[in-house]
Amino acid sequence: METRQRSISGIYRGAPFHWVGDGFRVTNYFPSGTDFGPKISPYILLDYHAPHVYPPTESQHRGVGPHPHRGFETVTLAFEGSIAHHDSIGNGGVIGPGDVQWMTAASGILHKEYHSTEFARTGGTMHMMQIWVNLPKAHKMDPPRYQPIVASQMGQVELPNGGGWVRVIAGSYQGAKGPAVTFTPINMFDILLEPQGRIDLSFPAHENTAVAVLKGDVKINGATSAAALDFVLFENDGQDFSVEAQTETHLLLLNGEPIHEPAVQYGPFVMNTKQEIREAIEDFNSGKFGHLDD
Ligand code: MN
Numbered sequence: 001m002e003t004r005q006r007s008i009s010g011i012y013r014g015a016p017f018h019w020v021g022d023g024f025r026v027t028n029y030f031p032s033g034t035d036f037g038p039k040i041s042p043y044i045l046l047d048y049h050a051p052h053v054y055p056p057t058e059s060q061h062r063g064v065g066p067h068p069h070r071g072f073e074t075v076t077l078a079f080e081g082s083i084a085h086h087d088s089i090g091n092g093g094v095i096g097p098g099d100v101q102w103m104t105a106a107s108g109i110l111h112k113e114y115h116s117t118e119f120a121r122t123g124g125t126m127h128m129m130q131i132w133v134n135l136p137k138a139h140k141m142d143p144p145r146y147q148p149i150v151a152s153q154m155g156q157v158e159l160p161n162g163g164g165w166v167r168v169i170a171g172s173y174q175g176a177k178g179p180a181v182t183f184t185p186i187n188m189f190d191i192l193l194e195p196q197g198r199i200d201l202s203f204p205a206h207e208n209t210a211v212a213v214l215k216g217d218v219k220i221n222g223a224t225s226a227a228a229l230d231f232v233l234f235e236n237d238g239q240d241f242s243v244e245a246q247t248e249t250h251l252l253l254l255n256g257e258p259i260h261e262p263a264v265q266y267g268p269f270v271m272n273t274k275q276e277i278r279e280a281i282e283d284f285n286s287g288k289f290g291h292l293d294d
Helices: 117-122 274-285
Strands: 008-012 018-020 024-030 043-054 063-069 072-080 083-087 092-095 100-104 109-115 124-134 145-149 155-158 164-170 186-193 198-202 208-215 217-220 224-227 231-234 240-245 249-256 264-266 269-271
Touching (some): 024 124, 043 208, 083 100
Antiparallel strands (some): 155 164, 164 186, 217 224
């Protein structure tokens, strides 16, 4: 089958930086920066914490205290710094540069997200991202699950001519597989391009696709420029596209098969109907999400 080039739908900036708790200074690309709705499904939220230097502190709680989630997954990517996580089903851990924690909230969980004790004590640069991945209706009430994924588990592909590398968090790239187990088909790649490095990507046209430029300057399809903090959303009119780096570049690629179901978000809950949101609030208020100490 002949393939054709995938064109750019738009290039977007996130909403103004805001604080999540006292530990995460993020810009929201969607849904509050821009509500891409079904064009970015199965992804429902992207908060990007650009590099920010924190002074040392004795506080063990720099971040966000216990709070609930239901109906989706939170995916936390650490690029620099280190983040600790604990949840009401007893999972916890610390992730550092290159690591990912993939938490399936599904039927409901409480968790807290802090700078790790060590990082808080020394201070330093924090650079991370959190992505929310929607679950299909059939799995929204599954038991919660936690996947700690360290950088060394990820499939890694060197690009031709020393052009850089691709680390596969989920899905696959040129035979290298990502360790994340997902409920719907997803490709999530962490990509580093050297100056003049180039990556060619191809996904079925019906799959939603976007590239977040975290660092550097790129040319897409040989024509359109994008730079750090740009979020490039593609159309569903073709398969192939290329990204060429002008300077050293860091990208995050998001691709996935859209979930064709209604989505209703209320704060930390994402369900299919308003009634299910009311049930989530009631279940949370009556303690059905379990318990988690501060
Ligand atoms: Mn959370």
